[in-house]
Amino acid sequence: MGDGDRVRAWRPSVAGVVEVLHAEWRDHAYPAHTHGTWTLLLVDDGLIAYDLDRHAHAAVPLSGVTLLPPHVAHDGRPTSSRGFRKRVVYLEADVLDESLVGAAVDAPLILDDALRRASSRLDRALTLGDDPAAETHLALVVDRLAWHLTGRPDVTTMQAPAAVARRARELLDGDPATILGIAAVAQTLGVSTAHLVRSFTSSYGIPPHRYLLGRRLDLARRRLLAxxxxxxxxxxxxxxxxxxxxxxxxxxxxxxxxxxxxxxxxxxxxxxxxxxxxxx
Incomplete structure (x- = not known):
C-alpha cells in the first residue's frame, strides 16, 4: 500500500453479513472483478468513479449509498489525487431477491439520507461487535433497499404496528435470557424483522434489541445482588x-x-x- 493507505477488514458473526471493509486509498485503482455478494458502499471522502456492467457511474461522498449486485463486473478508481475513504458491508446474495439485480445495475446510487444513516448505524454496530444492534439495523437497511429496488410499493397491508409491538414485548418479557434474537421474534409473530423493529420503536420509543438488552440487564442485576x-x-x-x-x-x-x-x-x-x- 502507498503512503496514507489504510485497510481494515473482518468477518462479523451476524447472519447475512459476509465481510466488512474500511479502506482509505490515495491513488489505488482496482481492476474489474465480481463478488458473490451484494456490496453496500458508503463513501465518506473523495469520489469513486467506476464501471458497472460496462456503464460509467460514480459513488459520491456523504450522499446516500451505492449498492452493487452480486456477479456483476465492476472496477473502481479515485477521481483526484486525494483519493477516497469508504466503508463497505458485503451482504449475502440471498438477503435480497435475485430479481432485483437488474434494478441495481440500472441505478446503483440510491440518494436516500435515511438509508445512509441506517447503513452507517449498521456499520457502527458491526464495528463495535454489537450483534443484536447489527441484526436490527441490517433488517431495516435490507428492507429499505428492497423498497427502492422494487419501485417503492405500498405496504399498508402489514399487520397493525401496535399489535405487533405488544405481542413482541410479551415474548421479550416472558423469557429474555433465551430469546435467540429479534429476527426469531419476528418469525414467531409472522412479520418481517424490519416491520417488527419499526412497530416496536414507534410504540415504545426504543428498538426491540435495546429493550431486550434492558430486560437481560435487569436479570443480571438481581442475580449479582443475590x-x-x-x-x-x-x-x-x-x-x-x-x-x-x-x-x-x-x-x-x-x-x-x-x-x-x-x-x-x-x-x-x-x-x-x-x-x-x-x-x-
Whole structure:
C-alpha cells in the first residue's frame, strides 16, 4: 500500500453479513472483478468513479449509498489525487431477491439520507461487535433497499404496528435470557424483522434489541445482588460471555458487574450507595 493507505477488514458473526471493509486509498485503482455478494458502499471522502456492467457511474461522498449486485463486473478508481475513504458491508446474495439485480445495475446510487444513516448505524454496530444492534439495523437497511429496488410499493397491508409491538414485548418479557434474537421474534409473530423493529420503536420509543438488552440487564442485576459470580450471571442471562455483560453493564451503570455485586448490602442500604460511589 502507498503512503496514507489504510485497510481494515473482518468477518462479523451476524447472519447475512459476509465481510466488512474500511479502506482509505490515495491513488489505488482496482481492476474489474465480481463478488458473490451484494456490496453496500458508503463513501465518506473523495469520489469513486467506476464501471458497472460496462456503464460509467460514480459513488459520491456523504450522499446516500451505492449498492452493487452480486456477479456483476465492476472496477473502481479515485477521481483526484486525494483519493477516497469508504466503508463497505458485503451482504449475502440471498438477503435480497435475485430479481432485483437488474434494478441495481440500472441505478446503483440510491440518494436516500435515511438509508445512509441506517447503513452507517449498521456499520457502527458491526464495528463495535454489537450483534443484536447489527441484526436490527441490517433488517431495516435490507428492507429499505428492497423498497427502492422494487419501485417503492405500498405496504399498508402489514399487520397493525401496535399489535405487533405488544405481542413482541410479551415474548421479550416472558423469557429474555433465551430469546435467540429479534429476527426469531419476528418469525414467531409472522412479520418481517424490519416491520417488527419499526412497530416496536414507534410504540415504545426504543428498538426491540435495546429493550431486550434492558430486560437481560435487569436479570443480571438481581442475580449479582443475590451473590452470583459475574461469569455465571452472564451465561444465565443471555450474554455471550462475561466481557459482553461487562461492556453493557458499564455502559448502563458505570460500574462492572463485580463492583455492583460487591455493593450488595451487608450492613444496610448505605453500603450500596457508598460502594457504588467508590467504584465510579
Amino acid at each position: 451473590g452470583e459470580a459475574p461469569v455465571d450471571v452472564a451465561a444465565a442471562t443471555g450474554f455471550h460471555d462475561q466481557s459482553h455483560l461487562t461492556r453493557h453493564f458499564k455502559h448502563l451503570l458505570a460500574v462492572t458487574p463485580g463492583q455492583y455485586r460487591g455493593a450488595a448490602p451487608r450492613n444496610g442500604i448505605k453500603n450500596v450507595q457508598d460502594a457504588l460511589v467508590r467504584a465510579r
